[in-house]
Amino acid sequence: MIPVIDCSKGIAEAGPEIVKAIESVGFVYLKHFGIDTSTVDKVLAVSDEFWRLDLDVKNKYARPTAYDKGNTGYVAPGVEMLDPTNKAEIREAYNVTPKDGLFLTFPDEELPEFRSTVLDFYERCWQVAREVLHTLAVELKLPDVDVFEKTHSHAGTGNNATTLRLLHYPPLPEQIAPGTVRCGEHSDYGTITLLFQDAIGGLEVKGRDGAFVPANPEPGAVLINAGDLLQRWTDDRILAVKHRVLVPEDRGRWMDERRSLAFFVHPNDDAVVQPLNGAHTYAPITAKQHLLNMFSKTY
Numbered sequence: 624m625i626p627v628i629d630c631s632k633g634i635a636e637a638g639p640e641i642v643k644a645i646e647s648v649g650f651v652y653l654k655h656f657g658i659d660t661s662t663v664d665k666v667l668a669v670s671d672e673f674w675r676l677d678l679d680v681k682n683k684y685a686r687p688t689a690y691d692k693g694n695t696g697y698v699a700p701g702v703e704m705l706d707p708t709n710k711a712e713i714r715e716a717y718n719v720t721p722k723d724g725l726f727l728t729f730p731d732e733e734l735p736e737f738r739s740t741v742l743d744f745y746e747r748c749w750q751v752a753r754e755v756l757h758t759l760a761v762e763l764k765l766p767d768v769d770v771f772e773k774t775h776s777h778a779g780t781g782n783n784a785t786t787l788r789l790l791h792y793p794p795l796p797e798q799i800a801p802g803t804v805r806c807g808e809h810s811d812y813g814t815i816t817l818l819f820q821d822a823i824g825g826l827e828v829k830g831r832d833g834a835f836v837p838a839n840p841e842p843g844a845v846l847i848n849a850g851d852l853l854q855r856w857t858d859d860r861i862l863a864v865k866h867r868v869l870v871p872e873d874r875g876r877w878m879d880e881r882r883s884l885a886f887f888v889h890p891n892d893d894a895v896v897q898p899l900n901g902a903h904t905y906a907p908i909t910a911k912q913h914l915l916n917m918f919s920k921t922y
């Protein structure tokens with residue numbers, strides 16, 4: 624069971640409960656955390672308008688294949704495989720990484736309100752993420768309580784890969800190859816992830832015993848989990864728990880399209896990540912190198 628924590632009194636006040644959940648389950652839902660449902664719905668609505676565009680129009684905004692041209696843009700179905708052992712992963716996405724600067728593209732021509740809606744949401748997510756990171760540092764009693772503030776100082780502005788990703792799992796065709804999934808089993812790459820999902824469901828989280836449990840949509844809540852780099856920093860005290868989205872077992876639900884919004888928090892590109900307790904369990908790696916390693920496996 625993934626705990627649901629009310630943050631009406633503030634994220635910091637709920638700190639002990641949040642850390643307990645992240646340490647034991649790896650995922651936690653926060654309610655009343657500072658972004659209301661109408662804001663999330665507005666982003667889902669503008670993303671729906673994008674998904675409905677023709678593929679050749681969407682591909683005008685395709686994510687470049689060379690990472691030195693940035694991570695922003697449209698990722699068509701089949702382009703990215705989170706679990707390369709899968710046959711196919713049927714989903715499309717739109718990445719927004721403000722550090723891309725000149726390569727940061729938006730479908731302004733077709734959807735004039737897309738850019739401002741998405742960038743406003745990015746900023747709101749970052750403010751929530753900041754509070755969560757600070758709370759984690761306090762509750763984990765890290766030697767430098769400002770370690771995350773310092774290592775994420777360029778989020779949304781400069782050399783920092785923090786990304787908002789709009790996701791769409793389209794209705795499934797009648798025939799799919801055996802082994803097809805919506806989102807392959809993976810852990811997230813960065814520090815933490817904020818996830819907003821619509822009412823369809825399908826996300827599953829791997830328990831310590833290896834069995835997957837559903838992470839059902841929780842109205843009004845954001846789902847938070849740790850990524851690989853937080854696992855390294857905390858020397859495995861917090862784990863980057865694996866998760867996936869399968870094709871519904873019930874064929875009657877194949878026409879249900881699903882949408883989600885993921886906000887991936889990353890340290891600054893040049894931040895060197897290694898266990899903060901001085902252990903040598905993980906060799907030091909820069910946030911940028913870790914991300915490039917992951918992209919080379921999945922794109």
Ligand SMILES: O=C(O)CCC(=O)C(=O)O
Pocket residue numbers: 788790806811818820826866867868882883885
């Ligand atoms: O769509 C979802 O619910 C999960 C997506 C996800 O895990 C990811 O993009 O990293």
Ligand SMILES: [Fe+2]
Pocket residue numbers: 809810811866
């Ligand atoms: Fe994920």
